[in-house]
Amino acid sequence: MRKNRLSASAYVSGVLAGDRVVLSRAITLIESTLQKDRLLAEQVMQEILPHSGRSLRVGITGVPGVGKSTFIERFGMQLIEQGYKVAVLAVDPSSQQTGGSILGDKTRMERLSQDKRAYIRPSPSGSTLGGVSARTREAMLLCEAAGFDVILIETVGVGQSEIAVKGMVDFFLLLMLAGAGDELQGIKKGIIEICDALIINKADGENAALAKRARRTYANALHLFPPKENGWIPEVSTCSGLSGDGLEAIWEMVLRFERHTRANGTFERQRALQRKTWMREHISYLLLQAFYDNPLIRGQLADVESDVAAGTVSAIATARALVERFREAKNEPEKPA
Structure with missing residues (x-):
């Protein structure tokens, strides 16, 4: 074990005590791709699991320039003033290529980041969304075990990151702008x-x-969609992240949603489904990693990719052949070192 790693019990006791330094170190541990660290991380996650799940998980996404950082800081500060402890996590599948924007967000969320009742952490970058979202989920559980009542999960990237965040939160909030011509264009x-x-x-x-006009337009548009399985009718509201107007009503909306879904049993059913989905997604992620990490596949991939790119061989047939070779390689007895 590397010198900067603690024992599993030290991680667990520190997180449960609300030690922010240990919490950060525990999240760094789950970000690691080293096999020894992953095994230690799994032990830590198993032990903190009974102490997680008591927060409200809110996902936040929005078009570029919508003011997510300003909204999250003001919203988070309002929740803190009401007595909640707030953690902010971000899912950014593009961060490995671009560096993401969370450091800038953390700078802009200056008040929130300096408050001891809040915790802001970027999602660990990864080469696939599966890797990013899996670690975000683990970070979320660690924050819950550390005593945070509300977890705000922000999508920094675009595209599939919204779907990933929806799959790990209780309430999903879409921020929009008014006055951009056709109100529904680009959504x-x-x-x-x-x-x-x-x-x-x-x-x-x-x-x-x-x-106000946009609110009417969006409300009319939402009526065209079928009702949700949980019986919740999506609401449209306005706010100002700058002044704070409307933010209290948004939190009341989230609480109404929680009461509604807990009453009809869909709140826990959704979480149970999420847990099963997380397991299946992580199986897919681990198998994909094992495939590309296999020495035999690594040795052949560059050659076959050039043939596929040139159009001289079938992409589908080549993929099938590679998978068959991977299966055969996994069935071969290990050679002595």
Whole structure:
């Protein structure tokens, strides 16, 4: 074990005591791809599991320039003032290539990041969304075990990251802007279908009237979608992350959602389904990693990829052949060192 690693019991006791330094070190541990660290991380996660699950998990996404950082800081500060402890995590599948934006977000969330009742942490970068979201889920459970009551999970990237976040939260919130011409242009239908609330941000100053009109447009659009299985009807609201107007109503909406879904049993059913999905997704992720890490596959991949790119061989047939070779290699007895 490396010198900067603690024992499993030290990680667990530190996290349960709410020690922010140990919490950060525990999240760093789950980010590691080293086999020894992964085994230690699994032991830590198993021991903290009974102490997790008591928070409300809220996902937040939005179009570029919608003001997510300002919204999250003001929203988080409001929750802190009401007595909650708030953790902010970010899912950014592109961070390995771009560096992501969480460090900038943390700088902009200056008040929130300096408050001891809040904790801000970027999602660990990875080469696949499966790796990113799996570690975000583990970070979320660690934050819950450390005593945080509300977990805000922000999508920093675009595309599949919204689906990933929806699969790990209780309530999914979509931030939008008003006055961008066609109010529904550029919004993916799939994202609207999975959101539990649609919030028009920056509803202040000259934008106030535009936000009201946008609210009516979005409300009418949501009526075109079929009702959700949990019986919740997505709500449309306006707010100003800058002034804080409307944020209290948004939190009341989240609490109404919790009461509604707990009452009809869908809250826990959704979490149970998420846990099973997490396991299946991680199996897929681990198998994919094992495939590409296999020496035989690594040795052949570059050659066959050039043939596929040139169009001289079938991509489907080549993929099947590689998988068959991987299976054969896994069945071979290990050679003595």
